[in-house]
Amino acid sequence: MKLASLSIRPPGSAAPQPVDQLMLIAGAGIDGDRHREPASPRQLLLASSATYGDLGLAPYALRENLLLATPIDALPSGTVLQIGDRAQVRLMFVCEACGRLDLHGAQVAARIGARRGVLARVVQGGTIRSGDTVRDLGPLLPAWPDDWHERVAQVIDAMPPDTVIEYALLARLAGIQSTYCRAFPRLLASLGPTYASRAIAARAVSHMRRWNGNRLFDDILPATASEPDAKLDCC
Structure with missing residues (x-):
């Protein structure tokens, strides 16, 4: 898998802003993004370029942070993806298609259905760049339901x-x-x-x-997850 493009939404910004690189902060999200929040399972949104191609959407219509060149809809919750040499993100659950997407065209939300993308948390920080390789490390962390x-x-x-x-x-x-x-x-x-x-x-x-939610997500990988031979898939 490859990173096709990146975008960020700074505080006060209504639309995604394309960028060449992003800094991911472990347990917090994207540095400088309005959705950076340690207590949230919605730190960043990953979408697939296949959804854009199938539905003929305008660029950034899904409002994603990371656009992947390969579909990710079938990957289970709890899957960890390594991006580039260091950064890792944990897939949480499917992102709902809200009514705001209809600003990009009539019935866009209805047409997208459950294909908007997948929300994720940052497990391991680092700088990621367009064109980086994305590796599927497998379902290493507990799953979260879509409902x-x-x-x-x-x-x-x-x-x-x-x-x-x-x-x-x-x-x-x-x-x-x-x-x-x-x-x-x-x-x-x-x-x-x-x-x-x-x-x-x-x-x-x-x-x-x-309760303040302490340790709810516990984004702690097994010790072997960062070892080279633990990378399950690479394409």
């Missing part, structure tokens, strides 16, 4: 005992917009009392400690 309901439950399942989490942070850790917080009471109630009691509004009073 946001399941991700909310997964975050709560990871919480330490005797802790609660505020709705806004729960949304951030699950990789969804804060507007989804309105749906949390009903969703958590449907999951059962164990879940309903673990998430609270910001102003709610609780005798339990509020």
Whole structure:
């Protein structure tokens, strides 16, 4: 696999800006990008040039950070990709096709469906450049579901005992917009009392400690992952 192109969205920028290289920061995201956030599973978006070709989209219509010359849709969550000599990213879950994509043409979001790309976290930092080789190291880290309901439950399942989490942070850790917080009471109630009691509004009073999401993602690779003979695929 090869990196076909790169782009960044600095704070305050509405559109992706093409660049020749990016600095990835381990556990944080892209240096200088508006989505750099240690507590987020959405640090960068990877898309495939095949989607552009199949749907006839304008450049950067998917608003990706990394465009790969090879489809990545079939790679499972938890897969780690090495980019260039050092940087590594962890595939998290499929990026939903939001309505903003329709700014690039009628029904673009509907046409894309589940092919917008894959969201990822930075496991190992480094500078990446257009044309770099991308190597599939395999599914080295735990998988995250595409369904946001399941991700909310997964975050709560990871919480330490005797802790609660505020709705806004729960949304951030699950990789969804804060507007989804309105749906949390009903969703958590449907999951059962164990879940309903673990998430609270910001102003709610609780005798339990509020959890900050520490160690939720644990982007720690097995010791052999950085060794040359651990690279499973190279094309």
